[in-house]
Amino acid sequence: MLYYLGLAAVLFSIxxxxxxxxxxxxxxxxxxELMFNAANINFVTFNKFILNDGLTGQLFAIFIVxxxxxxxxxxxxxxxxxxxxxxxxxxDNVSIMKW
Amino acid sequence: MVEAGVGIIFWILTFVIIVSAxxxxxxxxxxxxxxxxxxxxxxxxxxxxxxxxxxLAAAQVLIYVGAVSxxxxxxxxxxxxxxxxxxxxxxxxxxxxxxxxxxxxxxTLVLINKxxxxxxxxxxxxxxxxxxxxxxxxxxxxxxxxxVSVLMLxxxxxxxxxxxEDKA
Amino acid sequence: xxxxxxxxxxxxxxxxxxxxxxGLEEPWLSVVxxxxxxxxxxxxxxxxxxxxxxxxxxxxxxxxxxxxxxxNGWHGWYQTVMDALKLLQKEDIRVDTRDRAVFFWAPVICxxxxxxxxxxxxxxxxxxxxxxxxxxxxxIAITTFTVISLLMAGWGSNNKYALLGGMRSAxxxxxxxxxxxxxxxxxxxxxxxxxxxxxxxxxxxxFIFNWFIFRPPFGIIAFLTYITAATAEANRTPFxxxxxxxxxxxxxxxxxxxxxxxxxxxxxxxxMFTVSAIATTLFLxxxxxxxxxxxxxxxxxxxxxxxxxxxxxxxxxRLRVDQLMxxxxxxxxxLTFANLILAGxxxxxxxxx
Numbered sequence: 001m002l003y004y005l006g007l008a009a010v011l012f013s014i015x016x017x018x019x020x021x022x023x024x025x026x027x028x029x030x031x032x033e034l035m036f037n038a039a040n041i042n043f044v045t046f047n048k049f050i051l052n053d054g055l056t057g058q059l060f061a062i063f064i065v066x067x068x069x070x071x072x073x074x075x076x077x078x079x080x081x082x083x084x085x086x087x088x089x090x091x092d093n094v095s096i097m098k099w
Numbered sequence: 100m101v102e103a104g105v106g107i108i109f110w111i112l113t114f115v116i117i118v119s120a121x122x123x124x125x126x127x128x129x130x131x132x133x134x135x136x137x138x139x140x141x142x143x144x145x146x147x148x149x150x151x152x153x154x155l156a157a158a159q160v161l162i163y164v165g166a167v168s169x170x171x172x173x174x175x176x177x178x179x180x181x182x183x184x185x186x187x188x189x190x191x192x193x194x195x196x197x198x199x200x201x202x203x204x205x206x207t208l209v210l211i212n213k214x215x216x217x218x219x220x221x222x223x224x225x226x227x228x229x230x231x232x233x234x235x236x237x238x239x240x241x242x243x244x245x246x247v248s249v250l251m252l253x254x255x256x257x258x259x260x261x262x263x264e265d266k267a
Numbered sequence: 268x269x270x271x272x273x274x275x276x277x278x279x280x281x282x283x284x285x286x287x288x289x290g291l292e293e294p295w296l297s298v299v300x301x302x303x304x305x306x307x308x309x310x311x312x313x314x315x316x317x318x319x320x321x322x323x324x325x326x327x328x329x330x331x332x333x334x335x336x337x338x339n340g341w342h343g344w345y346q347t348v349m350d351a352l353k354l355l356q357k358e359d360i361r362v363d364t365r366d367r368a369v370f371f372w373a374p375v376i377c378x379x380x381x382x383x384x385x386x387x388x389x390x391x392x393x394x395x396x397x398x399x400x401x402x403x404x405x406x407i408a409i410t411t412f413t414v415i416s417l418l419m420a421g422w423g424s425n426n427k428y429a430l431l432g433g434m435r436s437a438x439x440x441x442x443x444x445x446x447x448x449x450x451x452x453x454x455x456x457x458x459x460x461x462x463x464x465x466x467x468x469x470x471x472x473x474f475i476f477n478w479f480i481f482r483p484p485f486g487i488i489a490f491l492t493y494i495t496a497a498t499a500e501a502n503r504t505p506f507x508x509x510x511x512x513x514x515x516x517x518x519x520x521x522x523x524x525x526x527x528x529x530x531x532x533x534x535x536x537x538x539m540f541t542v543s544a545i546a547t548t549l550f551l552x553x554x555x556x557x558x559x560x561x562x563x564x565x566x567x568x569x570x571x572x573x574x575x576x577x578x579x580x581x582x583x584x585r586l587r588v589d590q591l592m593x594x595x596x597x598x599x600x601x602l603t604f605a606n607l608i609l610a611g612x613x614x615x616x617x618x619x620x
Contacts, residue, residue, distance in 0.1 A: 001217065001219075002211060002212070003109065003113075004146070004150070005211045006208060006211060007113050007116065007117075007146070009204055009207040009208055009211065010117055010204060011116060011117070011120055011143075012203075012207075013200045013201070013203055013204040013207075014117070014120040014121055014123075014124055014200070015120070015124070016196075016199075016200050016203060017124055017196055017197065017200040018123065018124030020192055020196035020199070020200070021124065021192055021193045021196045022124070024129055026129060026133075026171060026174055026175055026178070027124075027129055027132065029171065030123055030132060030133065030136050030171060031123070031124055033136065033140070033163070033167065034120050034123060034124075034136070034139065037139075037140060037143045040143070040147075040155075040159075041143065041146060041147075044146075044147055044150045044152050044155065045150060047150075047152075048150045048151060048152075049217070049219055050217065050219065054231070054235065055228070055231050055232055055235060056235075058152050058154070058155050058228075058232065059232060059235055059236065059240055061152070061155055062154075062155060062158060062232070063243060063247055065155075065158055065159060065162050065163070066162070066247050066250075066251065067247065067250065068162075068163075068167065069162050069166055069167055069251075069254075070250055070251050070253075070254035071254075072166075072167045072170055072171070073170065073254045073255065073257075073258045074254050074257050074258050074261070076170050076171065076173070076174045076258075077257070077258035077259075077261035077262040078261060079174050079178065080174065080177060080178075080261075080262050081261050081262065083177070083178045128366075130366070130369070130422060131366075131368075131369070134369070134415075134419070137415060153399070153400065153401045154401060154404070156401075157401045157404040157405055157407075157408045158404075160408035160409070160411070161404070161407060161408040161411065164408070164411050164412065164415065165408065165411030165414070165441070165444065166441065168415070169411075169414060169415070169418070169437050169441055172415075172418050172422075172437070173434070173437065176418075176422070176430070176434060227400075228400065228401075229400065229401065229461060
């Protein structure tokens with residue numbers, strides 16, 4: 001089980017690195033997906049090895065997947081909007097709060 | 100029994116996941132990043148199968164590969180001049196971020212290792228994976244299920260409202 | 268050739284015994300057996316795809332008052348073999364692509380994804396590689412890789428027609444996946460299982476009237492919507508805007524030649540066979556049927572649906588992009604969801620046998 005947890009930790013760190021370093025909003029979204037997946041691996045691992053009955057961990061992972069899909073939908077719509085307005089989708093372009 | 104060997108398939112999948120995840124966050128060509136993201140998520144689905152979560156694995160492939168990555172690729176294509184190699188894709192924090200993430204990783208791994216005794220369960224998972232999930236969704240998890248449905252609907256409407264061209 | 272595959276199952280049993288006697292241990296035993304099995308299925312499917320290409324050309328010809336291929340053999344039966352050989356030895360033209368790796372991997376992924384679905388399709392009584400308990404869900408999940416490959420082809424070709432074709436195909440397939448899955452769910456409501464074998468088994472008996480297509484009205488509606496959506500999934504006319512010849516020259520595969528083009532082409536026909544085989548399993552009782560042996564029933568039913576798809580192709584005009592999307596979202600999706608809910612309600616109320 002520790003191997004699975006270690007894998008999840010590594011994946012989460014890589015995702016974190018991506019979120020911090022990417023300038024492109026789409027790149028940040030992709031790194032976020034990596035972090036979600038690390039969390040999912042943890043949930044499913046605990047469900048298999050620790051939980052005494054039921055499938056609560058897997059259900060939680062399913063909810064996370066669904067929420068990730070919703071988040072990607074809205075996020076990418078915002079990306080398109082940004083692109084249309086600024087002709088660029090880098091985070092440092094959009095740091096102004098009003099115009 | 101629980102700590103017994105994880106097997107060669109686990110190591111192959113781990114290798115694929117870590118290498119492709121690294122490529123996702125470091126590659127300059129963001130389209131290639133998206134493709135490696137697909138590979139990574141596919142390998143994670145394999146990990147789910149190793150953990151006896153077949154339904155989750157199928158849902159993972161269906162939602163991530165079938166929907167989310169296609170959305171991402173679409174967004175990349177629609178904003179195509181942002182993917183060119185001339186634009187720097189990373190900001191200046193790379194070195195700092197590297198050390199921060201490394202520290203985070205080390206702390207997590209140490210914590211995982213330090214935790215002395217895990218309460219390993221003795222029971223096996225229900226054999227009828229999908230049946231149990233369906234029953235739980237319709238009984239104990241009714242409320243979260245409905246909330247997630249409403250969230251999906253809201254996200255759908257929100258995306259349409261955001262992305263449409265303003266005619267008025 | 269089907270006869271050969273049935274013989275081969277016996278051959279596999281004999282081979283298994285032989286390998287056990289030779290003292291092969293368990294992991295390698297499975298590897299060898301499954302490797303040989305997949306190679307066999309691969310070969311059979313290639314033959315089927317070649318046959319389908321020939322059949323399509325014959326049907327097209329006869330529907331247009333001509334003969335179709337006639338030169339090579341009786342009614343041109345090995346025409347497609349010659350075509351495949353020609354494509355193999357053609358020069359592999361390398362365009363100056365933006366992205367060589369993506370250009371190379373797109374047909375490979377398309378080809379592999381087309382074949383992976385056959386792991387769970389039961390060709391007959393016991394003729395199945397692995398009876399997964401997520402059966403049909405696995406098929407739906409694995410076929411989404413086709414979209415990725417088309418997008419990769421469109422991106423890698425560095426050609427505006429190819430890019431347009433890839434994006435159209437992605438939009439189309441993602442849209443039509445919703446009604447397709449909803450009509451598949453209707454069948455799952457009927458059978459109460461996701462496993463392909465269980466779905467087939469719940470339709471046996473009572474001559475042919477236990478097939479799910481004969482459960483009026485929801486079975487027949489689900490079947491019709493499934494066939495419509497599957498036609499779109501397989502990118503065939505009247506829904507073939509990804510490669511609409513008159514608009515996009517050839518869509519995503521415009522820059523491909525030689526072997527890579529052959530892979531796309533074969534994968535397309537294998538996909539058509541896949542959706543027909545799934546329709547057979549879900550709605551037409553799978554391998555069950557009176558008198559004839561099981562694998563023959565399966566092949567007959569599947570080829571009948573393939574014939575239906577081919578007749579569609581040569582009789583209907585192509586839809587426009589906006590009409591296509593409107594048809595999916597404003598007609599098919601509400602219809603299939605209403606169908607699904609009503610079918611579930613009927614099942615819950617116990618009105619079905």
